[in-house]
Amino acid sequence: MSAAEAPRAxxxxxxxxxxxxxxxxxxxxxxxxxxxxxxxxxxxxSSNMGxxxxxxxxxxxxxxxxxxxxxxxxxxxxxxxxxxxxxxxGPFLTGRATEQIKADCAYSQYPVVLCGMSPxxxxxxxxxxxxxxxxxxxxxxxxxLIVMAPVDPAETRQAVQWAAQSGKPVxxxxxxxxxxxxxxxxxxxxxxxxxxxxxxxxVTLAAIGTMVSRALDAADLLxxxxxxxxxxxxxxxxxxxxxxxxxxxxxxxxIVTAEEAVSSGGLGGAIAELVAQxxxxxxRILGVPGFAPTGDTQFLLDHFGLNAAGLAKAxxxxxxxxxx
Amino acid sequence: xxxxxxxxERTADPENLQHIASAxxxxxxxxxxxxxxxxxxxDLSVTDILTALYFDVxxxxxxxPLKPDRDRFxxxxxxxxxxxxxxxxxxxxxDPAAVDTFMKPLSPLNGHPNRRKIxxxxxxxxxxxxxxxIGLGAAxxxxxxxxxxxxxxxxxxxxxxxxxxxxxxxxAGHRGLDTLTVIVDRNRFQQGAGTEATNRLEPLAxxxxxxxxxxxxxxxHDVGALRxxxxxxxxxxxxxxxxxTNKGRGVSFMEDLVDWHHKVPNAEQxxxxxxxxxx
Numbered sequence: 001m002s003a004a005e006a007p008r009a010x011x012x013x014x015x016x017x018x019x020x021x022x023x024x025x026x027x028x029x030x031x032x033x034x035x036x037x038x039x040x041x042x043x044x045x046s047s048n049m050g051x052x053x054x055x056x057x058x059x060x061x062x063x064x065x066x067x068x069x070x071x072x073x074x075x076x077x078x079x080x081x082x083x084x085x086x087x088x089x090g091p092f093l094t095g096r097a098t099e100q101i102k103a104d105c106a107y108s109q110y111p112v113v114l115c116g117m118s119p120x121x122x123x124x125x126x127x128x129x130x131x132x133x134x135x136x137x138x139x140x141x142x143x144x145l146i147v148m149a150p151v152d153p154a155e156t157r158q159a160v161q162w163a164a165q166s167g168k169p170v171x172x173x174x175x176x177x178x179x180x181x182x183x184x185x186x187x188x189x190x191x192x193x194x195x196x197x198x199x200x201x202x203v204t205l206a207a208i209g210t211m212v213s214r215a216l217d218a219a220d221l222l223x224x225x226x227x228x229x230x231x232x233x234x235x236x237x238x239x240x241x242x243x244x245x246x247x248x249x250x251x252x253x254x255i256v257t258a259e260e261a262v263s264s265g266g267l268g269g270a271i272a273e274l275v276a277q278x279x280x281x282x283x284r285i286l287g288v289p290g291f292a293p294t295g296d297t298q299f300l301l302d303h304f305g306l307n308a309a310g311l312a313k314a315x316x317x318x319x320x321x322x323x324x
Numbered sequence: 325x326x327x328x329x330x331x332x333e334r335t336a337d338p339e340n341l342q343h344i345a346s347a348x349x350x351x352x353x354x355x356x357x358x359x360x361x362x363x364x365x366x367d368l369s370v371t372d373i374l375t376a377l378y379f380d381v382x383x384x385x386x387x388x389p390l391k392p393d394r395d396r397f398x399x400x401x402x403x404x405x406x407x408x409x410x411x412x413x414x415x416x417x418x419d420p421a422a423v424d425t426f427m428k429p430l431s432p433l434n435g436h437p438n439r440r441k442i443x444x445x446x447x448x449x450x451x452x453x454x455x456x457x458i459g460l461g462a463a464x465x466x467x468x469x470x471x472x473x474x475x476x477x478x479x480x481x482x483x484x485x486x487x488x489x490x491x492x493x494x495x496a497g498h499r500g501l502d503t504l505t506v507i508v509d510r511n512r513f514q515q516g517a518g519t520e521a522t523n524r525l526e527p528l529a530x531x532x533x534x535x536x537x538x539x540x541x542x543x544x545h546d547v548g549a550l551r552x553x554x555x556x557x558x559x560x561x562x563x564x565x566x567x568x569t570n571k572g573r574g575v576s577f578m579e580d581l582v583d584w585h586h587k588v589p590n591a592e593q594x595x596x597x598x599x600x601x602x603x
Contacts, residue, residue, distance in 0.1 A: 037465075068487070072454055072456075072457025072460070073458075073460050076460055076464070076465060077468075079446055080462050100454065100457070100488075104454055107438075
């Protein structure tokens with residue numbers, strides 16, 4: 001039985017903060033490759049980089065509270081032949097330094113790994129200023145920038161390894177909201193390739209990041225009603241795995257997307273653009289409709305229907321079986 | 325077909341450098357007239373700084389533009405690409421005749437420099453306030469890897485109104501990065517008006533000093549003085565060279581006039597300018 005098929009309903013399933021795997025993998029890489037360097041903005045603690053700093057004090061550049069400078073410094077370090085992991089809270093990294101990400105990293109084609117820590121509504125209680133829900137739309141618009149959101153600790157490690165050797169500019173969400181492992185032991189992360197976690201023929205649930213385990217739960221709910229749902233783990237938002245999406249559109253005829261991000265311009269937008277042009281099928285796009293109220297992440301996800309019940313409801317509607 | 329344009333070798337002789345700067349200026353004026361676009365005022369103010377760097381100070385090899393231990397140079401005021409391209413080509417990074425395609429459709433010579441298209445360019449600049457943070461990163465990179473190359477960034481004075489410069493200035497001062505040099509092309513004008521009328525920069529030297537920098541004032545059109553200052557290394561602090569320049573330098577009817585930020589000379593003005601610059 002793969003982890004994806006393991007029962008989760010009993011609440012006893014172990015969940016993970018992906019920052020732990022992230023930091024551990026960056027340290028492992030840094031031991032083997034002197035070019036690995038971390039840049040952060042007074043975020044050593046929140047990026048979980050304390051151990052890295054202890055082991056490699058000269059290779060952690062803390063520029064202070066200065067995100068535009070931080071990203072420019074990342075590009076300059078890449079110019080000097082290093083492989084920088086630029087770590088900062090997602091909203092400030094992507095929001096304050098969008099132009100630096102575009103011009104200094106992507107357009108200049110410097111292999112900077114931009115790590116959006118605590119993305120989505122991880123800082124739920126702190127309010128919309130601290131929610132990183134626009135990042136998918138912002139980063140997806142930048143040419144040549146790879147945008148990924150590894151789903152669990154194992155995939156996070158693999159994504160870190162890939163990004164470090166890719167020679168490409170990458171934006172990576174590093175999730176803090178605890179989720180179960182959803183990839184099995186044989187899973188091999190491949191950028192630009194969607195993994196199909198569960199086969200299904202009636203509807204496709206295409207999810208990213210924190211939404212993937214919830215999509216699996218939704219598929220369980222739907223199975224009880226005789227609806228066969230395919231579950232896709234879209235760990236790379238850009239480039240999108242067009243073939244797998246279009247295959248799902250053809251074979252299931254309906255797609256529900258779910259993301260811990262604004263419901264325009266992100267995963268749902270990307271898939272809608274693709275299918276509308278090549279194989280139009282009915283869709284439901286689940287995301288955050290506007291500025292969120294205060295509340296912890298769990299509360300906010302449920303508040304916006306970004307959970308198993310919400311995904312199942314959207315799938316039922318697409319099946320013409322009504323809402324609740 | 326026009327005659328093959330001569331290129332120039334590295335030289336420490338101020339008179340030779342002066343001669344090269346004059347050739348660069350003429351090339352700038354011809355290039356902008358041909359393109360019908362450009363930023364002639366700032367191009368002419370930054371010419372002597374670029375000439376001192378590229379024809380004497382920088383440890384670079386046009387035949388091997390990415391040699392790992394090269395000195396790094398970043399033109400933060402990327403809108404002065406015509407001056408940059410003229411200097412790079414006359415130093416042998418690429419064929420000077422190629423500069424004739426500046427801003428033409430599909431030319432690699434964009435209106436702002438692109439490192440993937442033009443050998444010798446380190447960063448794609450254009451939006452203001454980007455160069456100093458990138459230079460800071462490059463300088464930190466040298467330190468982390470124990471290398472001794474230097475990093476130079478030319479910023480326009482107007483672009484110092486962007487906060488990112490001061491984020492970088494603070495970090496460079498804090499780290500005592502003495503391999504980092506910023507040269508301010510202090511021509512006192514930005515696009516729409518004087519810098520002091522728009523958003524005052526003075527006392528500029530004091531600002532850098534307060535951030536932990538050594539500051540050196542220099543005549544930005546004295547190529548010999550520029551090369552002397554730039555060739556020496558400071559110790560323990562990053563260095564800001566405030567180079568006093570004139571926008572439109574060398575062309576009497578352009579000098580210190582904000583209009584010539586990006587006005588294009590007509591045929592008659594080109595002829596007049598080239599005559600003045602050839603003197």
